[in-house]
Amino acid sequence: METNARVLSRQLRTGSGRFLSNRRTIAGLALGAAGSMGLISLYQMGLIEHLPEPPLPWLDADRVDAAPEAYQRMGLPMPDAALGLVSYGTTVALAAMGGADRTTEQPWIPLAMAAKVGVDAVQAAKLTWEQWAEHRAFCSWCLLAAGLTFAAVPLAIPEARAALRRPGGQADGYEEIAREAGSWT
Template identity: 60%
Template sequence: MGVISLYQLGVIKHLPDPPLSVFDSDKVDASEEAYALFQTPDGPIGLGSYAATLGLAAMGGRDRAEEHPLIPLALAAKVAFDALQAGKLTVDQITKHRALCSYCLVAAGATFATVPLVLPEARAALRALRSG
C-alpha cells in the first residue's frame, strides 16, 4: 500500500508491473473507484486500515483471549471485513477495470493469509466469554 500511495500522491509516476498484458497497476490505482471514498486515494486509506489491524494485533498481552476477549474478537472481525473488501476489490479489477494491479494482489494475498492466523485466538476468546 505504501508504493500505491506514493503513486496516487504523485511522488512516483508509474507502477512497474510483471511483463504480462493482464497487469496495469496504473490503470487500477488511478481509477475513479480508487478515489471514491471522500475523494481520497485508497492507498493511504489502506495504510491506515493496516495500521488499525496492527494495533489490534498488538493490544493486550499473552493471555488476552482470556483476560480481554473482546480484543481478539475485534481483530477477527476487522480481518474478516478486510478479507471481504480485498475479495471485492480483486473481483472489481477483473470485471470493472479489465486489468490487475500486482501490488493490490499482493496486499489481498497478505490479507487473506491473516484470516486463519486470527481464528484460533478468536475461538479461545469465545470460549472465555461463554465460561466467564
C-alpha cells in the first residue's frame, strides 16, 4: 500500500486531475513574481547598485524601489520586496498543498488559495497605481510581478467554485459565505 506522501508526490508531478494544470500554472506564476521580488530585494538590500530596465522614460525602478514607502509596508521596518517573497511563497505553498481531490476532501485549501490570489491582485493593483501617483514612474520588475499576479486570478476561480459545490450539493456553509462575499456560484 502506498503512503499518502507517495500518492501526493505522484499526483503533483504526473497527475492530470481537473485542477492540477491550473495549480501548476499558479505556482509557476507565483515563482516568476517571486523572482522579480528577489531581484528587487537584491537592490533594496544593497547587494546590487542598480536595477536593470528597458530605457523607457516612464520606467525608474531605482527611484520607485528606494522610496521611503518601500521600506515601511504594513508598518514593518523592512524592504517591501522581502514581504513580496514571503507572500508569493505562500501562494506556491497553497497551490502545492493537498492532492488532486482537495476540492472535496479539503475544500478550505482551494478557497484559501483563491482568496490569497485575489488579495494579491488587489495589492498589486494598489502598488502599481501608487508607483505612478507618487513617482510618475514604474518599476518594470514590479509590473512583471503584477501581471503574473493578475494572470493567476482566473486560474484559481474554477477550483474554488468546485470546492463550494461539493458532491451531493453539500457545501457545508461555504456557499452562503460566498454569496455574502459577492457570489461565485
